[in-house]
Each structure stands twice: as structure tokens, then as C-alpha cells.
Amino acid sequence: MRIGELARRSGVSERSLRYYEAQGLLPAQRSPGGQREYGEWAVDRVVRIQTLYAAGLNSRKIAQLLPCLRDEDGRPSEIATPELVAQLGTERERINGLIADLLRSREVLDEVIASAGGMDEK
Template sequence: MRIGELAKRTAVSERSLRYYEEQDLLYADRTPGGHRDYPESAVDRVVHIQELFAAGLCSAKIVQLLPCMRDGDGGPSASATPWLISELAEERARIDRQVDDLLRARQVLDEVISAAKGS
């Protein structure tokens, strides 16, 4: 499929798809005319990339992780190394810290709102 169709099917801009390709996150064959030609599996791959970016991972970390994920269902493949598992555990711990920080901030806001309503 062409880049425009992939962009439409994934709700990701063509510019972002080109960036993903520059970062080795996404691959496309080229037609004789030089146009990108993505396989059907690119849809799942882009969805995974978006999910990982939303989780706060950087493109360098995503490049390491993607080969360990199956595109069809996102589950793990057999190629996850102990080093990568350790790296991902660190990322998960970072996300947990962010969640804790957000929960504390929400609690402070709740207290301020409650106090403002009571006065």
C-alpha cells in the first residue's frame, strides 16, 4: 500500500511515517517509480509504534523492542534477550514513577478543590 493509504488507515501523518522510516522503525519497498510500498503488516507495526511512543519510549528503545514483538497480535516473539527484558523493566519502572507522580498531583488538586468548595 502507498504511504497515503497507510496514513489514512492508522491515523498517522505521512510525515510521521517518513520519520519512522528514517529511524528504522518502519520499512517499505520502493516501486520502480520510487514510491513507498508498504506491506499489510505495516498497519499493525504503526499501531505498535504509536502505543510505544504513547508509553513514553524513545525511538531508539522502540527500534530495539520491535523485533521482539509479533505484528499480528503484539505478543512477544522468541527473540527477546535478557538485556532487552532488563531495559524494558527499567522503562516500566519509569512509567510506574510517572503514574505515582500523577496520582499525587491529582490528590493535591482534589484537596484544593474540596477546600475551595467548603469555603
Template sequence: MRIGELARRSGVSTRSLRYYEQQGLLSSERTPGGQREYAESAQDRVERIQELFAAGLCSAKIATLLPCMRDVDGGPAEPDGTLVADLMVERDRIDRMIGDLQRSRKLLDDVIVAASTEVAAP
């Protein structure tokens, strides 16, 4: 499929797809006319890349991680100990962010209740 089709299917801009290629996260073949041609599996790969970016990982970490993940490039490779340790650090960071967001939501709930009580009071 061409870059525009992959962009449409994955919901990612063509600029992002070119960036993923520059970072070694995605590959394409070139037609005789120089246009990018992606395999059907590229859509799954792009979705996986998007998930990892959303988790807060940088492109260098994603490039290291992708070959170790199932359903990408035919199955998992054996990750080294450093990668596993780095991923545990990332998971802990995400857990802290979740905790922070839950505390923020609780604070907002308290403010909403207080504000609602003041508005309802005569």
C-alpha cells in the same frame, strides 16, 4: 498500500511514517515510479510503534524491541538480557509517572473540594 493510505488508516502523519523508516522502525517497497508501497501489516506495526512512543520509549529502544514483540514480523524473537533489564527500567519509570499523576489528581480533588466549599459558604 501507499503512504497516504497508511497515514489515513493509522492516524499518523506521512512525515511520521517517513521518520519511522529513517529510524528503521518501518519498511516499504518502492514502485517503479519511486512511491512507497507498504504491506497490509504496516498498519499494525505503526499502531505498535505509536503505543511504544506513548509509553515514553525512544526510537532506538523501539527498534530493538519490535522484533521481540508478537504480531510484528511474524512473531517474537528471543530478547537478550540487556533488553529485558532496560524494559524493566522503563516499566518502573511508567509506574512512577502513574503514581505522580495519581498524587496530582488527589491534590486537584482536594483543591476542588476546598474551592467548592468556599463558594457555597454564605
């Protein structure tokens, strides 16, 4: 598939896809005319990249992590180093902290909404 179709199917801009390629996150084959071509695997790869960015990982960390994820055949592409596993454990703890903070914020909002809703009934 070409870059436009990948953008449509993954919900990511063509500009972002070009950036991913430049960062070594999304390899592309080139047609004889120089156009980027991707296999079906690319949609899943882009979704994973987006998820990792949303979690706060930078492109360097994502580039280290992607080879450790299962490939399109379901097999691990590469074994993660102990250092990478430790770094990812730290990232996971950071994300857990963010989730806890968001849950506390939601509880406060729930209290305010419930309190404000009670005021309307008086």
C-alpha cells in the same frame, strides 16, 4: 496501501512515517514508480510505535524492541536478549513512577476542586 492511506488510518503524519522508515522502525516496499507501499500490518506497527514513543522510549530502544513483539501472524519474531529484558524492566519501572506521580497530582487537584466547589455553596 500507500503512505497517505497509512497516515490517515493510523492518525500519524506522513512526515512521521518517513522518519520511522529512516530509523528502521517501519519497512516499506517500493512500487516501480518509487512510492512507498505497506501491508495491512503497518497500521498496527505504527500504533505500537506511537505507544512506545508516548511511553518515553526513544527510536533506538524501539528499534531493539520491535523485533521482539509478535508479528502479524501472532508469533514472536525474535527472542529478546536478557539485556533488553532488563532495560525494558527499567523502562517499565520509570513509567510506573510517572503513573504514581500523575495519580498523586490528580488527588491534589481533586482536593482543590472539592474545596473550591464547597466555597461556591456558602
